[in-house]
Amino acid sequence: MKKLFTTLGNIWKIEELKERIMFTLLILLVYRFVSHVVLPGVDPTSPALTNNAKSGILGLLDMFAGGSFSRISILALGVMPYISASIVVQLLGIAVPTFQKMQKEGESGRNKLNQITRYLTVAITIVQSIGYVKTQVPVEAILPIMGTTMFYIVSVIVLTAGTLFVMWLGEKITDKGIGNGTSLIIMVGIIARLPNALAQEVTARVGSASEGGGPVALVLEIVALLAVVMFTVLIVQGVRKVPVQYAKKIVGNRQFGGVRQYIPLKVNAAGVMPIIFAQALMFIPGALTSFVPSFQGSWLMQFSNPVSLAYSLTFAFLIIAFTFFYTAITVNPTQMSDDMKKNGGFIPGIKPGFATSSFIDDVISKITFPGAVFLAIIAILPSIAVKFGIKQEFAQFFGGTSLLILVGVVLDTLQQIESYLLMRHYDGLMKTGRITGRTGVPAASSNAVL
Structure with a gap:
């Protein structure tokens, strides 16, 4: 135990490492704060959103987005469009000779692939955001002050900007922080669900409404x-x-x-x-x-x-x-x-x-x-x-x-x-x-x- 505390102390003695860790924590804090901001025109107190839990593939997306998907947040799509675009580019690098050539061009080739991935991310995000607002946003939760058509247009723009913002945060963590930014953002979203899940389990075992055990x-x-x-x-x-x-x-x-x-x-x-x-x-x-x-x-x-x-x-x-x-x-x-x-x-x-x-x-x-x-x-x-x-x-x-x-x-x-x-x-x-x-x-x- 003494060695562990000594090692943790050594981490803070390295100025560059300390700055990178603090920068990473700050960016992750910003991400979690913004993930609770709902889409413009949505009433967060609407009864239609009280039981908006997701299951199946939607539950998986909600887990990757740290709950933003079910909260109708501006970051509802999270980094999933970027991950999808990265997988597509990776598969193209295996099947298409042009992409294979770019993979072998070193730094310049990687920059080209990164640029293609970003453009593809925008296209995928626009398509997914249209499907999201059409199927996942209850009509009862839309404020009357904003028309349905205007709400859909604004929501698609905001959701696309939100995904690009998350992608930018991930790149900043990778460049100036510690660890892989995109992976850390997904991890924080998953960990954010742990306290509530643990609390439910404790209540089920030893709480007032105990189910036994x-x-x-x-x-x-x-x-x-x-x-x-x-x-x-x-x-x-x-x-x-x-x-x-x-x-x-x-x-x-x-x-x-x-x-x-x-x-x-x-x-x-x-x-x-x-x-x-x-x-x-x-x-x-x-x-x-x-x-x-x-x-x-x-x-x-x-x-x-x-x-x-x-x-x-x-x-x-x-x-x-x-x-x-x-x-x-x-x-x-x-x-x-x-x-x-x-x-x-x-x-x-x-x-x-x-x-x-x-x-x-x-x-x-x-x-x-x-x-x-x-x-x-x-x-x-x-x-x-x-x-x-x-x-x-x-x-x-x-x-x-x-x-x-x-x-x-x-x-x-x-x-x-x-x-x-x-x-x-x-x-x-x-x-x-x-x-x-x-x-x-x-x-x-x-x-x-x-």
């Missing part, structure tokens, strides 16, 4: 939550290290190369994307039963209940399938083999070229399956928690998209903080080893990461 059940739930978090950290940080040997080069009196490094192949290379894709498909049966009355009471209803066995098994299968799919399109063994060959590197015992790419592909296939299974288990844990009597709001933190995002963002941020500490010759946050985030792993001894 008492303090013992509450303590067991907290312990189970900590165990799930530790398990998730294990999955996020898990890597398979493939050794790479570099040939020696003698230039004058100096020797270059000749060191052994490794390629860190992540067990969960796809991250949270398989869960998002699988959830999008699992919302289709619910949408069909809502729009087609004849489907109500049919077998499709089993796939509309998140806690049913059929839903959980199908959800897990889709996650496993999408994990293999997303890993296949984002991790390119052939390109890794070519880059290794150009730099004079080789895997000991494996011939360069096709044999190396086949070996890497085989390793990826072997580690992807357990990673996909573990990811599926994490995704269905909230449904299992509900089966054990845990409230729906609190059960969301036992797994799924929210927990993976929280763990990943926290690890990335701690990794950056630890880098500042080690650069100033202070002890890191961990007594042994190094904190690793989603985008990097420590090199063995003094060797660098490939």
Whole structure:
């Protein structure tokens, strides 16, 4: 404990790190304040907004927006249009040669892709904002002083500006703060729901309207939550290290190369994307039963209940399938083999070229399956928690998209903080080893990461 307080004190001794942390906290505070500002022309006291809780895919969007979606806030769409645009550009970089060329152009190529992403974000936001005001804003909540047509026009402009404002805040955090700005904004939105969810669970266990269980059940739930978090950290940080040997080069009196490094192949290379894709498909049966009355009471209803066995098994299968799919399109063994060959590197015992790419592909296939299974288990844990009597709001933190995002963002941020500490010759946050985030792993001894 003394070492922890010493390390925290060292953080505030580094002036640059202290300024970055304070700047990040200030920006996040501004975001949370603005997220409570409702759209112009909306009556926040209207009874139509009192029970405006969302479920399904709308509940997922509301979680990413930190509750702004259900509050009819000017930041209701949050950063989701930007994330959607980023995913589209990323997929285009895999399928379209022009985008592939820009990815290989270095800094100039990245600037072009960022500009395209911003323009695409504006287009997606305009489309989503039109759908939002048409379907999610109750007519009863619109003030009579503003006509419906004028309200729709103003709302689309304000929602688009709100998303661009959030995107700007995220970029400012990335440039002048600590951690990835967009990820931190999503994380803050998720954490903002935790106090209310925990309060509901405490009330259900030990409050005046207790549903049974008492303090013992509450303590067991907290312990189970900590165990799930530790398990998730294990999955996020898990890597398979493939050794790479570099040939020696003698230039004058100096020797270059000749060191052994490794390629860190992540067990969960796809991250949270398989869960998002699988959830999008699992919302289709619910949408069909809502729009087609004849489907109500049919077998499709089993796939509309998140806690049913059929839903959980199908959800897990889709996650496993999408994990293999997303890993296949984002991790390119052939390109890794070519880059290794150009730099004079080789895997000991494996011939360069096709044999190396086949070996890497085989390793990826072997580690992807357990990673996909573990990811599926994490995704269905909230449904299992509900089966054990845990409230729906609190059960969301036992797994799924929210927990993976929280763990990943926290690890990335701690990794950056630890880098500042080690650069100033202070002890890191961990007594042994190094904190690793989603985008990097420590090199063995003094060797660098490939």
